[in-house]
Amino acid sequence: MTMKIAVLPGDGIGPEIIAQALRVLDVLKKEGMPMEFTEAPLGGQAYDQYGAPYPEFTQKICREADAVLLGAVGGPQYDTLDRPLRPERGLLAIRKDLGLFANLRPAVLYPELANASTLKPEVVAGLDIMIVRELTGDVYFGQPRGMRTNEKGEREGFNTMVYSESEVRRIAHVAFGIAMKRNKKLCSVDKANVLETTEFWKEIVIDVAKEYPEVELSHMYVDNAAMQLIRNPKQFDVMVTGNIFGDILSDEASMLTGSIGMLASASLNETKKGLYEPSHGSAPDIAGKNLANPIATILSAAMMLRYTFDNEAAATRIENAVKKVLAAGYRTGDIYEAGMNRVSCSEMGDQIVAAM
Numbered sequence: 001m002t003m004k005i006a007v008l009p010g011d012g013i014g015p016e017i018i019a020q021a022l023r024v025l026d027v028l029k030k031e032g033m034p035m036e037f038t039e040a041p042l043g044g045q046a047y048d049q050y051g052a053p054y055p056e057f058t059q060k061i062c063r064e065a066d067a068v069l070l071g072a073v074g075g076p077q078y079d080t081l082d083r084p085l086r087p088e089r090g091l092l093a094i095r096k097d098l099g100l101f102a103n104l105r106p107a108v109l110y111p112e113l114a115n116a117s118t119l120k121p122e123v124v125a126g127l128d129i130m131i132v133r134e135l136t137g138d139v140y141f142g143q144p145r146g147m148r149t150n151e152k153g154e155r156e157g158f159n160t161m162v163y164s165e166s167e168v169r170r171i172a173h174v175a176f177g178i179a180m181k182r183n184k185k186l187c188s189v190d191k192a193n194v195l196e197t198t199e200f201w202k203e204i205v206i207d208v209a210k211e212y213p214e215v216e217l218s219h220m221y222v223d224n225a226a227m228q229l230i231r232n233p234k235q236f237d238v239m240v241t242g243n244i245f246g247d248i249l250s251d252e253a254s255m256l257t258g259s260i261g262m263l264a265s266a267s268l269n270e271t272k273k274g275l276y277e278p279s280h281g282s283a284p285d286i287a288g289k290n291l292a293n294p295i296a297t298i299l300s301a302a303m304m305l306r307y308t309f310d311n312e313a314a315a316t317r318i319e320n321a322v323k324k325v326l327a328a329g330y331r332t333g334d335i336y337e338a339g340m341n342r343v344s345c346s347e348m349g350d351q352i353v354a355a356m
């Protein structure tokens, strides 16, 4: 069956990095993998063409696709628009529209790039963690919320931390499924000693674990998890947590690697449809100069093959091509070190295509 992929280049460096990811996918297509790409605008690009950051045209293409490959959105020229029209609203809208509740953020540090991290090379070299963050619930969405004056006449702000059983079950299943595809170790992060919501989370995760007897499940309080990520990050394989803890821990984990141009991400819905995008933004400072690192986007395309299309072999092939090119000393400016071979965005694409 033809794999239907919506391609949203977006703004800034988006079109440059997406072009390189498409070249890599094209290698597989030419070898016979049935892929169909349909391009549509998102963010500022969509505002310019349609007056909205996630217009109906794009919505229709994304709804009909099996997976969405996105560059990045945003730029200073859009910062003065009314909030609902800003590029970043396009991102929130597409996530909501496609029901993307599971955010997968790998933090991988190739041994060749160990010096890019602010941590000691021996602590981070070879790091390979997957953080699974619940994306549509928790204190970010719980009701009631707001600001009010309490009975003592003092102003206060309040939010509600809440998770339903079905919300915890579905994210737990995603995390166990990913652990099964990796080293079969899952750490569930909570604050069960203080917060009933996460005590409940832990109870449900333990129940779901019965369906995955091969996976070794552990639990950790979020404050300890934040420390352990810095102290000994290689102890982790897959981590699963709620929206607010995941927001913070996934950013912390990504910075262990020190190179934003390398970090892929995926957001999945219940039918394994996914939105795949680099973790970085549209980098307006280097846009249009052929300087961007396309690897995060290329690795996002690899995640798409693994998680939406269940093609582990093709995903690994792309990841191995990236490793080979790094081992050969090719570096874009953001990961450049003295003595290495500095290349442009499209030259990095050339090398990865050749290594395929």
Ligand code: NAD
Pocket: 013, 017, 071, 072, 073, 074, 075, 076, 088, 091, 260, 261, 277, 278, 279, 280, 281, 282, 283, 284, 285, 286, 291, 292, 293, 294, 296, 334
């Ligand atoms: P950014 O990630 O775009 O850039 C931060 C720094 O990292 C810049 O110096 C940039 O040049 C560099 N950088 C980022 N990606 C790179 C790559 N692939 N190769 C080489 N260098 C790279 O973050 P920012 O500057 O805070 O935001 C710029 C714009 O992007 C804003 O409009 C913001 O709203 C938007 N943004 C979009 C997303 C997204 O589309 N998912 C995420 C974050 C920020």
